[in-house]
Amino acid sequence: MVKNGLCAEIIVDLAVRKTDRVFHYAVPKKFENVLQIGARVLVPFRERCLTGYVVGFGAPESQVNIREIAGVLDEEPVFSPELLELARWMSESYLCSTAEALQRIISPRLQVKSGRGVRRIIPALDGEKLEQAAASLARAPRQAAVLRAAMASPGLTVKELAAAAETTGKTVELLVHKGYLAAVNNTSQAPPGYGGPQFTAGYGELQLNADQATALEQIEGALKAGRFSVFLLHGVTGSGKTEVYLRAIAAVLQEGRQAVALVPEIALTPQMIELFRARFGSLVAVLHSGLAGTARYQAWRRVKSGEAPVVLGTRSAVFAPAPRPGLFIIDEEHESSYKQDDHLRYHAREVALKRAQQSGSVVILGSATPSLESYLRAGPGGLYRLLKLPVRIDNHPLPPVQVVDMRDELKRGNRGIFSVPLVEAINRRLERHEQVILFLNRRGYANFVVCRQCGLVIKCPSCDISLTYHLDGTLRCHYCNYSTNRPVLCPRCGSDDIRHFGVGTQKVEEEARRLFPEARVLRMDSDTTSRRGAHERLISSFRDGRADILIGTQMIAKGLDLPKVTLVGVINADTTLHMPDFRAAERTFQLLTQVAGRAGRGSLAGEVQIQTYTPDHYSIIAAAAHDYESFYRSEAPVRRALDYPPFSHLARLLLTHTDEETLTKGALLAKEVLEKIAAGVNIPVDVLGPAPAPMSRIKGQYRWQLVLKGPRRNTLKDVIKEALNILDKERPAFKPSVHVDINPQGMV
Template sequence: MAEKLFADVLVEVSGVKPDRTFQYRVPEKLALSLRFGHRVHIPFGGRRVTGFVVGISGEKSVEQVKDIIGLADEKPLFREDQFALARWMAGYYFCSTVRALQAIIAPVLKKTASRRVARYFCAAGAGELPAIREELARRAPKSLAVLEAALVNAGLTRGELAAAAGASPSVVDKLAARGLLRVESKTFYRDPYPQPAAADAVQVRLTAEQKRAVQDILAPLKDGEHRVVMLHGVTGSGKTEVYLRCIEHVLRAGRQAVTLVPEISLTPQMVRLYKARFGSDVAVLHSRMSDGERYDEWMRIESGAAPVVLGTRSAVLAPVSDPGLIILDEEHEWSYKQEETPRYHARAVALYRAQKSRGVLVLGSATPSLESYCRALPGGVYKLVSLAKRVDGRIMPAVQIIDMREEMRDGNGGIFSLPLLQKLEEKLHNKEQAIIFLNRRGLKTLVVCRECGLVLKCPRCEISLTYHADGRLRCHYCNYTVKAPELCPDCGSRQIGYFGTGTQRVEKELQALIPAARILRLDADTTSRKGSHQQILDAFKNGEADILVGTQMIAKGLDMPGVTLVGVINADVTLHMPDFRAGERTFQLLTQVAGRTGRGDKPGEVLIQTYTPEHYSVQAATRHDYKAFFKQEMALRKDMGYPPFAKMVRLLVQGRDESAVRQAAEHLRAQLDGFACLPEGAKIFIVGPAPAPLARLKENYRWHIIAWSADYRGLRRVMKEFWRATGGEAPGKGLRLSIDVDPMNIM
């Protein structure tokens, strides 16, 4: 009699304790086929639900055990290392293991079966052919025609072979039934990016800096060591070529490589480069692909057919078994942070995976995040590798600041400064191209005095106040409020402005001011269709437009040799966002967008329009001086006790009933206060509850609590106690709670 088996199952049911498993008996019919990682149908509370098998043993651990009903999928959906990753994500980001696992294996949960194609070959041996030909010529000439076609064109499909022979498909079937044709069935994978022409595969000569960078990245791989390398390279310094050379080495060593890019708009040009170098070894993963395309790419990766993975944030979860190299290009970008549960950061997941596989993690950026760069300083745990010069001896673009307060005093209250319009007309006359960047991130409620440039800020938090419809200004960290003034508190002017300008308005006014200009716009509205990103960028690169107007998606990674001018409409929108990272994001965006010009034979120019020209992040961006910005921003963060000098967690409560949301948030704050008992000398700062900056979204009211501490272990201990007590369950009927560890924004 066969030994009885029991399976531990994580159920896909809400309201169950985050990591609880339930034991089920494995019926005899499944004893030989059931494996770790299978999804199964099970009875649960009078219902039939699905769950994941995460353990199999011969020991019964509970009295009442029900049988597994059956397999939900033919093959297991995940390996043990993927389950370990899910458990780590659940523990670090305070979510259920099931939610983390669902995120990791999302493409196979939404699978659309790949098409299998049957191809036909002649099965007769050379010695048999003369007799077979004689027989078919006498009795079945159509069959002979099919056999000859299979000899001349091996590997045709059923329909192709019949057409080539001038016969019906039934004749092909008869020959296959007789064994004269051999049928081979292969999976046809959907490829969203056809392979480029060989002409695209151009090998470039590395600069001395690039050679040293490649050597520094590969050194730990040769020694079988894990390491994190911060590749700090100015825009146009050739970081992508360094990535490609390192990947070549990893492939020769029989390992896999994963490259992440922050924007879907960057994916097509990177795919072109990667496929030109590595061909069909490249698999692509991002959210704009269909479920079927993602499933096919996932299966190619899992089977080992595609050892090079390229994609956006979720590509860090790709099923590579031995990642020797993981690359985060533009590692500072906040799009690497997932805004839905599990709220993981791709950088943290990449670090975990690189550690487990003894691989190398490369963090590449011209404007590294403060959290990463401080770890790369002397005595830090990362290795700093610098690319300080652009390739081919190209110079960094000259940057000019336009003080919009002066423009106002001169009677120009429009979007465009006079110097920027003059430069645009000059570039148009010289048949050169320009990019107009609209820094739109943030609310349209920035309160600025247009006379003196004063931005109204919270006296407690040094964070800009946000204007609300009730006529009051509010701090979204500590809930400080004050009535919106009619006069500027500093200079007494009535020129109080509430700013917010859209790309459509910019495009319309630009067309009116420069009628001869051919203008393209790249934003969320113009790129909703699949492939529209690349169509717009290709048209611009091919000279079909003079000016490209866009938002953040044009600020990084794009290589447009014809662009000699970049104009930034308003640097102040992100500069004065209600977020402690506002200065950092402004510096990063300005530096990155400035890097889009001067990448060809002609030097580039950048004009930045701002009401706060004296701000250190704007000044540092004009000089392309990351170190000066880093020094000043770090001093401010240290004074305020903000990351990277502390760890931060945000709790967000949402619901349709504002009163219930507020009361639940207040109750959660009381619970946190009860757990916040740290050893002497340690301290946790907890602010709120307060309305989130986006206080109502999709008919849901939103209140949040923010906790941070320099004692990282103490903060985690408090959060673990809180998680253990609440289980992450909804704090009330019709309410939702989300926990965001290391939040990248508090909007």
């Protein structure tokens, strides 16, 4: 049977390109009144029964054998027409299947089928009062940890909340008995005490400066006009970008629409949750992968129903099912963490821009260090409008930065991790009972070779990218596969003091404890934050003064507001500067500027020390001066001359296989096919490689890559699509798996 004379049009949940099309299925009579567009169903497909997505109703173009739907999984749509359009755009933009895109969009719905009848814990006080309660429980740290975990992730079960706070269910129940927390059966219920929207809470205390007021005026004008607009909010660290976000959200709520705000790291969400809930109460829903599945699903439902019109989260929150989105905010828009680096390799900034185009929304891209792509688009004739916040709130000064030349330290006989000036500065701060942040981006797999006498870094002659040191003693370019032996003597100064470099945060922690035995030291990296709630506990502990020194990677470099921090030390700026990546200078400037911005945000003056073997590099000089325009003027001509983004587009094909010889043959065949197709297009497309990926073997899979470069993104996609079709026909002779990344943020 059919529904109203038509069959159901269904996309079958298979991540295979040749099945990425609509299939027609008959609708049994028992499902006629319940089946809707946007629902999931079970359908027979070949010899299996698979999940499918209903995308419409229609008749097949030719006489085919129509099979019946086997079951209906959803009584109501789990995606809207707008999100279906978005999935189809993602399929075209990122060369994935529509089913893969839909899976990503509705993933919170897939994790948990029902949240009814489960006892869940939510705050019983508003955010400010609960934070005060947590602070008052200094002698009961487990109870304080539970309260902060409940603020960060409302709606967890007793067991989940206890696990997040690393305590027992008895502690949770005790806080419910005290009235700090409440137990409910459905997290769609508004948390007691939060009340409704609080559009004016705190406004009288937070007076906008002239730059903030000008920026907000332009944003509010675009919101009232209801037209797609993009603003690049370029503000120095501590300039009050968050207050502009909050007032823009209040403005869009008054228009009867919703706001989606993204932050780049889970570590930033507790602080932002506190700010957002203080302003908007129960209207806020939090969405990120660190939440328990059920809590994430309940938040997703509240957004979908319109009950929570303010969404705060990390990358995946860009798919929040807001019924009438009017504002998308991407905080720290330059961050590479907005790019999904496996499976469906989407970029949250691009997805937000597409959703805003669909819905006539406003996009705010905020950063103290915008990506070159965004800054170029905010120039004359660009798509974006540039808004500037050039000074800190209350005219607090930016911290002075001292660049420490580690070559001089070496000449004085200091071969340790810490320079003498940094040790002296840390001791001064500890004597004053102030706090210190020590930053190191420990991507230890990417060792580079540097002369410790003159600072020369060995680079690829063709790509101007630092060569990666391999254990067999060779140096290799992971773009074009150029290789050479590691020199014994420096090619520039003749010194034999030439080393491959790489120090991790654990080594820094060990040395810090040795040098400063009385100091309380915390380390925050991927090893110490793997458990749920660890980010919140570490940051809360440091913010509450229970540690003197915080050592961490890039997760502590941005967004955090820690008023007691008066010294930031960068252990080695060269770790990122000489990565085998054309964005290395940009990322170094961004990280140094962002981490420097953690110092001196309160009433006490701050300072920054940057240790480096390359003190004369323009990215370090510009970061020390807090001068983005200077960096852009130096970096943009280099990118243009080498034809790198934002003046071109890249695409990366990662090939994997368990047998290296089979993989090598497949990579060479892929290159041959790509070059043949590229030769037939009317614009230049370069095919670089194949070369082993920087991480050349993971979980038993060898990895090689090819990189395509050209002036038009669509041309690169067309070349890759045709090549993949040809390679599919070559199977089983062509055996490697192929993963496509359009405009990759890195080459690892």
